[in-house]
Amino acid sequence: MGRIAFLNANAAVAEAALVAGLGFYAGYPITPSSEVPERLSKIMPEKGLPFMMMEDEIASINACVGATASGVKAMTCTSGPGYSLKQEALGMACMLEVPLVVVNVMRGGPSTGLPTRPSQQDVMQARWGTHGDHPIIALSPCNAQEAVFETIRAFNLAEKYRQPVVLLTDGSLSHLHTKIYIPDPEEVEVVDRAQPDVDPDNYYPYEYNYEVPPLAKWWADDGKSYRYHLSSLIHDKTGFPTVNPKYTQWLLERMHKKISNHLDEILKYEYYKMDDAETCIIAYGSTAEAARVAIDQAREEGIKVGMFRPLTLWPSPEEQIRDIASKVKNVIVAEMNLGQYLLEVERVVGGKAAVYGVNQAAGVLIRPSQIYDKIKNPSKRVEIGLTEEELKRFGGGE
Amino acid sequence: MAVDYTKYLRMDKMPLYWCPGCGDGIVLKCYLEAIDELGWGKDDCAMVSGIGCAARVTGYVDFHTLHTIHGRAIAVAAGIKMSHPDKHVFVFGGDGDIVHIGGNHLLHACRRNVDVTVVLINNWIYGMTGGQHSCTTPPGAKASTAPRGTFEPTIDVCQMAIGAGAGYVARGFAGDPTRLKKLIKEGLEYKGFSLIDVFSPCPINFGRRNKLGDPAKLLEHMKSFLVSSAKAKRMSEEELKGKFVMGVLHKDTEKPELTASYKGLIEKAQASDEYWAKYVKGTLTEDDKDKITREELKKLYPYDVETPLKEWKKL
Numbered sequence: 001m002g003r004i005a006f007l008n009a010n011a012a013v014a015e016a017a018l019v020a021g022l023g024f025y026a027g028y029p030i031t032p033s034s035e036v037p038e039r040l041s042k043i044m045p046e047k048g049l050p051f052m053m054m055e056d057e058i059a060s061i062n063a064c065v066g067a068t069a070s071g072v073k074a075m076t077c078t079s080g081p082g083y084s085l086k087q088e089a090l091g092m093a094c095m096l097e098v099p100l101v102v103v104n105v106m107r108g109g110p111s112t113g114l115p116t117r118p119s120q121q122d123v124m125q126a127r128w129g130t131h132g133d134h135p136i137i138a139l140s141p142c143n144a145q146e147a148v149f150e151t152i153r154a155f156n157l158a159e160k161y162r163q164p165v166v167l168l169t170d171g172s173l174s175h176l177h178t179k180i181y182i183p184d185p186e187e188v189e190v191v192d193r194a195q196p197d198v199d200p201d202n203y204y205p206y207e208y209n210y211e212v213p214p215l216a217k218w219w220a221d222d223g224k225s226y227r228y229h230l231s232s233l234i235h236d237k238t239g240f241p242t243v244n245p246k247y248t249q250w251l252l253e254r255m256h257k258k259i260s261n262h263l264d265e266i267l268k269y270e271y272y273k274m275d276d277a278e279t280c281i282i283a284y285g286s287t288a289e290a291a292r293v294a295i296d297q298a299r300e301e302g303i304k305v306g307m308f309r310p311l312t313l314w315p316s317p318e319e320q321i322r323d324i325a326s327k328v329k330n331v332i333v334a335e336m337n338l339g340q341y342l343l344e345v346e347r348v349v350g351g352k353a354a355v356y357g358v359n360q361a362a363g364v365l366i367r368p369s370q371i372y373d374k375i376k377n378p379s380k381r382v383e384i385g386l387t388e389e390e391l392k393r394f395g396g397g398e
Numbered sequence: 399m400a401v402d403y404t405k406y407l408r409m410d411k412m413p414l415y416w417c418p419g420c421g422d423g424i425v426l427k428c429y430l431e432a433i434d435e436l437g438w439g440k441d442d443c444a445m446v447s448g449i450g451c452a453a454r455v456t457g458y459v460d461f462h463t464l465h466t467i468h469g470r471a472i473a474v475a476a477g478i479k480m481s482h483p484d485k486h487v488f489v490f491g492g493d494g495d496i497v498h499i500g501g502n503h504l505l506h507a508c509r510r511n512v513d514v515t516v517v518l519i520n521n522w523i524y525g526m527t528g529g530q531h532s533c534t535t536p537p538g539a540k541a542s543t544a545p546r547g548t549f550e551p552t553i554d555v556c557q558m559a560i561g562a563g564a565g566y567v568a569r570g571f572a573g574d575p576t577r578l579k580k581l582i583k584e585g586l587e588y589k590g591f592s593l594i595d596v597f598s599p600c601p602i603n604f605g606r607r608n609k610l611g612d613p614a615k616l617l618e619h620m621k622s623f624l625v626s627s628a629k630a631k632r633m634s635e636e637e638l639k640g641k642f643v644m645g646v647l648h649k650d651t652e653k654p655e656l657t658a659s660y661k662g663l664i665e666k667a668q669a670s671d672e673y674w675a676k677y678v679k680g681t682l683t684e685d686d687k688d689k690i691t692r693e694e695l696k697k698l699y700p701y702d703v704e705t706p707l708k709e710w711k712k713l
Contacts, residue, residue, distance in 0.1 A: 003673075018674070024481050045667035046674040050480040050660065055506035059473035062466065062503075066446065066477030069464055074477070092467050149710045183707060218444065218462045219482065225441035229408075229457060231465035240411070240457060241465075268713050311713065 002183040009144040010035035010077075010174040013103055013167065015182045016148040017075050018043060020155035021190055024067035024074040026052040026060040028082060031115045032171040033105040036077040057085035061102065065089055068098045069230055071193075071217025073155060077103035079171075080122055081112060083129070090164055091130030092232045097206070097255065098215065099158035099165075099193055101151070106170040106336075108363040117363030118172035120285055120336040124343075126166045127314045133252055135259045137266060138166040138314040142288040143173065145180045149188070150311060156191040157266060161258055162215050168313065170336070172365050173286045193217075200226045204237045206251070211258050213237075259315055268311040269320060273299060277306035279375055280324050282345055283334040284310055287366050291334055294371035305375050313341065318348045325352040330378050334358035334371050358382050401434045403427065408460050415454060419605075419613030421572030421598030422452055425519055428575050429490075430459075432583035438486055445488045446475040448495040451526045451600075452519035455490040469499030472507045475514045483657035486586070487513070493520045493534040497555050501533075504555075504593075508564035511590040512656040517582060518555065518593060521600035529603030536623070540607040556595050560648045565590030565655070567648040571624055572598040573617040577645075584646065590655045597624060597642070 007015065014036045017025075025044060027037045037053065044051035050067075054060040057078055064074035078086060083104045093100045108114025109121045122129075126138040137157055141150040147169060154165040194214040196203050205228050207213040216226035233241035234248045242248070259266060273295055274280065283291040288309045298305045308324055310317050325331060331353050333342040342357040349355050356378045360366050367385040374382055384391075407430075416422045433443070443461040447453035449468035456463040466474050471489045479487040489496070496504055496518045507514060523541060524530040531541035531548045534555070538547040559567045566588040570578035578596060585592035599605065599616040610616040627645035630638060668675050676682045 024477060026477060042667075042672075043674045045660075045664045046670065046672055047678050048664050048668065052476070052480060054473065054476075055502050058470060059476075059503050059506070062470040062473035063477030063480070065466065066464065066474035067481045069474075070444065070462070070478045070481055072481045088467055089470065096464075145706045146710060149707065181706060187707065219441075219485070225462075227440060227460060227462050229463045229465065231457070232467050233465065270713050 002181060002187060004179065004181055006177055006179050007144060008035060008175050008177045009141070009147040009169050010105065011039045012144045012147045012180050012182075013077070013151045013169070014039040014043070016151035017101070017155065018047065019183060019185050019188065019190070020152040021073050021185070021192065022049070022075055022155070023072035024050050024064060025076065026054050026063035026067075026074070027076050028054055028057045028060045028078065030057070030079045030082045032107055032174055033077045033079045033103065035174070036103060036105075057082040058089060061086040061089040061093075064100055065093050065096070065098060068093075068100050069096060071219065073099065073159065075101040075103065075155075077105070079105045079107045079115075080109045083122060083125065087130040091132060091134055093164040094130065094134040094136065094255070095132075095232050096230045097162040098230075099155075099162055101154045101158055101165050101167060103151075103167045103169065105174045106168060108171075108361065114363040116171060118170040118286060118336060118365060119361060119363065120168070120170060120287065121340070121361060122168065123313060123335070123337065123340040126168055133256070135163065135256045136166060136314050137161070137163055137259065137312065138168055139268075139311060140168045140284040140313050141173075141311065142285055142309065144176065144178045146311070147173070148180055148182060152188050152190070153268070156189060159191045159193045160212070161262070161266075162193065162212050163259065166314075168285065170286055195220065196226070200224055203228060205230060205239045206235060206237045208237050211254065211261065263315060263319075266312055266315065267317050267320075269317050270307075270309040270311065272307040272309060274306035274308060274324070277304050278328055279303070279305040279330045279332065279378070280328045281305065281307045281332050281334055281371060281375070282310070282321070282341070283307060284313060284341070287334050287336060290366050290368045291371050293368035294375060297368065297372055298375050303375060316344050316348065321345060321348045322350075322352070325349040328353055330354050330356060332356045332358060332371070332374055332378060334366055334374075336366060337361050354378065360384060401431050403430050406430045406433065406440065406460055407458050411458055414458065416451060417602045419599060419601040419616070420451070421521065421596070421600070422455070422519055424572045424575055425517060425578065425596050425598055426455055426458070428579040429517055429582050431579045432586055435583060436586060443486045443488070444478055444482075445490060446471045446478065447490045448500065449526070450492040450495045450524070452490055452492040453495055469495055470503065471495065472500060472503040472514065472516060476507060476510070476512050479512055479514055479657060480660065483513075483661070487515075489514060489516045491516070491518060492525070493518065493522065493555070494524045494532045497553065498533045504559065505562045507591050508559045508562035508593070510656045511563065511565045511653050513589055513591065515585050515588075515592045516594070518595045519598045520555070520595050521598050521604060523600050523604040525600045525603045529607060535604075539604070541604070542607070554642065556593070556643075556647050559593045563653070564593055564648065565650045565653050566592035566646075567595075568593070568646045569595045569597070569624075569642060569644045571621065571644060572596055573621055581646065588649070589658075590650070590653060
């Protein structure tokens with residue numbers, strides 16, 4: 001049996017990564033993600049595992065790519081500005097098709113922004129941050145307990161699909177201490193990357209007849225040594241560069257299909273009081289907890305409202321959102337930004353239902369009352385949910 | 399006895415894609431001779447490179463090879479070495495890749511003294527992208543982005559590496575392969591970070607623009623910037639201005655190597671009686687696992703320990 005602990009989501013992510021089989025961590029200090037490396041720096045040497053603080057954000061994700069390419073599960077953790085710096089190497093991980101977990105504890109942006117305050121402003125960056133047509137998986141847990149499970153799932157998806165997975169938490173969630181349960185590896189599924197069933201001489205890292213070709217550990221557990229080449233250039237099955245249009249198109253399409261063909265397994269979502277709902281709130285991360293309170297309150301008054309909460313933000317649960325749009329009158333997307341996932345929801349809904357947004361990028365959580373007001377009056381703009389008295393406490397602006 | 403290079407090369411990738419007169423092939427040859435003399439097996443060797451002409455070496459050597467993005471090869475190599483301390487890890491790259499865009503990673507690899515050998519093919523130019531000037535292009539030399547000659551000062555990368563704390567720093571010359579092989583071999587053998595800065599000609603993209611298109615002429619020109627370490631000792635500071643010293647410039651046999659230091663840290667951590675240390679040693683007791691009983695927990699928290707996991711699995 002696992003352990004019970006009183007932790008914030010940052011420490012929870014660190015503990016969960018170890019349950020999932022983390023073998024290498026490299027990072028760079030950034031608020032509000034610090035508890036992740038702090039906790040790991042204590043634990044990883046105890047487990048005999050390498051932990052590094054690198055010279056910058058770029059070095060830390062690159063060191064992780066080196067470790068994971070050679071056969072070790074790797075993770076790095078950051079927040080907005082650091083996540084921007086990591087984008088090029090994140091694209092390399094997509095291109096090499098190496099498993100990797102990148103945690104982004106979202107803080108207010110743009111630029112240095114609001115280092116100690118929460119936001120959900122990196123949702124679109126999580127999808128399209130790095131250049132080129134790349135696939136991505138992004139997960140968004142709503143509390144510290146779920147952060148434990150979603151971190152483990154992030155590792156599993158990364159290993160199974162040879163794909164970098166982004167875990168999006170935020171500055172508020174990551175610092176809220178709650179009692180959580182950390183399972184033992186035996187209690188949850190822990191996936192390791194598939195290993196080839198051919199000898200090193202006949203092994204190709206991007207074999208054509210696989211959707212997700214096995215990624216051989218350089219020094220396999222059975223003592224065999226798989227010497228091969230991985231390149232961040234467009235490559236054919238051998239891993240060596242090619243500009244052949246046929247293989248270029250094949251590679252990019254396969255990289256996307258390995259995700260889009262397995263949505264059943266990759267997508268995770270929750271329906272909350274949706275059975276008879278006429279209004280659907282779409283919320284994720286910390287905001288979903290506020291939406292839950294607002295929905296309960298509205299339900300007490302007999303308002304038919306529910307929530308659809310994607311845990312997997314990317315790829316987006318298109319089919320589910322489309323299905324909801326055909327059943328409800330209003331869709332309200334609540335998020336701590338000026339309307340990012342809203343764009344995706346609008347695209348998918350395609351005019352089948354009215355789509356509204358509760359959008360606040362003020363560095364404070366969205367309050368249940370704000371969502372409640374929106375449920376009552378969807379076309380009315382949501383103002384910052386703080387009184388003059390409360391605003392005074394923040395100082396500035398005079 | 400002559401070395402059988404084909405043993406270390408992916409012969410199906412031949413011919414080499416470098417231009418006629420390029421120094422990269424000479425440096426690769428010296429490096430393979432050094433590997434052969436050391437008798438290291440291909441299975442124990444990993445090589446990382448970034449982007450550039452010299453970075454294409456990873457495609458040719460039959461090791462565990464990783465061709466990554468521009469400037470980051472040393473950071474990638476550090477990740478590999480820390481994960482596999484018993485393997486040999488190398489980086490090949492040019493001056494633009496290693497010194498210019500990747501300078502920060504070079505500095506900190508030097509400081510850490512991580513056991514990676516970097517062979518820096520310094521041709522004073524961005525060759526692959528068409529001859530733009532780099533941080534090593536001599537002042538006044540012409541480049542595709544400096545048609546009237548560069549106006550920036552250059553950097554002595556070896557001095558920088560020594561200042562940053564690299565364990566082994568040497569400078570070689572593609573025009574002197576015998577000595578170059580020895581320098582590389584000594585760097586490979588060194589337990590710690592080793593940098594071998596090799597002056598190497600790029601007749602196409604540096605030479606032609608500077609009326610040095612003939613590779614032999616360019617080698618002569620490069621040589622005029624170099625002085626041996628023995629000769630340098632007898633020269634005044636004034637005389638050494640604008641010159642680059644060749645040979646082993648620095649070797650610190652005392653400085654601890656990074657993976658060895660980390661091993662020490664692991665031993666210290668595992669001697670403790672903390673949860674994970676006991677977990678690894680297999681000495682966890684029932685008390686360590688769960689200090690609160692499930693019944694107590696149910697009273698303290700709205701859901702018991704099994705529910706969140708069960709609920710999440712259902713989603």
